[in-house]
Amino acid sequence: MMSRMRKHHLFWPLCMLGLLLLFNLIYSPDFFSLVIREGNLYGSLIDILNFGAPLILVSIGMTLVIATGGIDLSVGSIVAISGAMACMTISKGTDQSSLWLVLSALALSIGLSLVLGMWNGALVSVARIQPIIATLILMVAGRGVAQLITDGQIITVSNAQYQYIGAGSLAALPFSIFIVLTVLLIAVLLTRKTALGLFIESVGNNARASQLAGIRSKTVILAVYVFCGLCAGIAGLILSSNVSSADGNNAGLWYELDAILAVVIGGTSLNGGRFYLMGTVVGALIIQTLTTTIYMIGVPPEVTLVVKAFVVLAVCLIQSDAFRKSMAERLKKRKFPAEQGVNRHVS
Structure with a gap:
């Protein structure tokens, strides 16, 4: 039973998440405490879910891109562009409290994100540019686009409807959690209840063979990049609405690296093929x-980034089957000569 559990792709990520939570509990005994203020739940666990919502979203899209054997380094820039476009649209409106103004800002931001995702997908699938180079273009240029939208300034907005996206609550929980659950549910249904998931894994294993088998590899690749952009x-939108401002320079900074780490920690191989959405969610929570x-x-x-890098490295090594087997073999080799010496002495 235990051996089966160890072989499950979620076993080691969940163990690492549990160890992190246990450390926090020991360091701060009230870490798991939850309080209700004005009908809303507050606490460290709620903060992790709320602040981790944008990263989980980006990681879900990154999972499908990596499953096709690709990579998207531009997600952080798209995060900045989306928030900048929404805040700029609202700030230019005549009636700051208008719901239609917010809806227009959301439509423009989402539409622009889809176009950017389509741009990446077209470069990879149609122009046949390597994914790391194709998305690096937008990663670099995207920051400039975001700063052009904000004119190099931090745009602040005061719209209650827009603030609700990242800072509002529903059923005593942050509204951002429900956004993540909705996107995750859609992704799971599309990839596990339809043939799309098999197509993605097939393209990730061998795009040429998939195309010869009748799968439209280019369409599949284009679709996952569009979804990642979305x-x-x-x-x-969640990030900018949570702080009621848009910073084209710092919003979403290093999100692409954190998302890739979350996908890898969750058990999805960077070589493409089989992917694990729930593993990615656990990786993002870690x-x-x-x-x-x-x-x-x-x-x-x-030194925050240095500490973070070492801990993530330890997590990746611990959940690596090859690393664990190598360490087990080394321990056996060290133990065997000692046992031999004992046996010779007894004889």
Whole structure:
């Protein structure tokens, strides 16, 4: 029974998440405490889910891209562009409290994110540019586009409807959690209840063979990049609405790397093929919990990324089957000579 559990792709990620939570509980006994204020739940666990919502969204889209054997380095820039477009649209409106103004801002941001995702997908599937190069173009240029939209300034908005996206609550929980659950449910239904998931895995294993088998590989690749752009766009809306502002320079910074790490920690191979959406969610929660832990124990900001990198490296090594087998073999080799010496002495 235990051996079967160890072979499950969620076993080691869940163990690492549990260890992080246990450390936080030991360091701060009230870490798991939840309080209700004005009908809403507050606490460290709620903060992890709320602040981790944008990363989970980006990671879900990144999972499908990586499953096709690709990569998307532009998600952080799309996050910044989406938030910048929404805040700029609202700030230019005559009636700041208008619901139609918010809906227009959301439509423009989501539409632009879809176009950017389609741009990446077209470069990879039609122009046949390597994914890391194709998305690197938008990663670099996207920051400039976001700053052009904001004119190099931090745009602030004061619209209650827009703030509700990232800072509002529903059923005592942050509204962002329900957005993540909706996107995750759609992704699971599309990839596990239809043939799309098999198409994605087939293209990731061998795009040429999939095309010869009748699968439209280019269409599948284009679709996953569009979906990834959509997820990044929604994440940008959550981030900007949570702070009621848009920062084209810092919004979504390093999100692409955190998303890739979340996908890898969740068990999806960077070589493409089989993917695990729930594993990705756990991986994103591990990264967000780790970030919360680092801030809670008072690690200086200048070494935060270094500590985070070492912990993530340890997580990846622990869940690596090859690494665990190698360490087990080394332990056996060290133990065997000792046993031999004991046997010779006895004889």
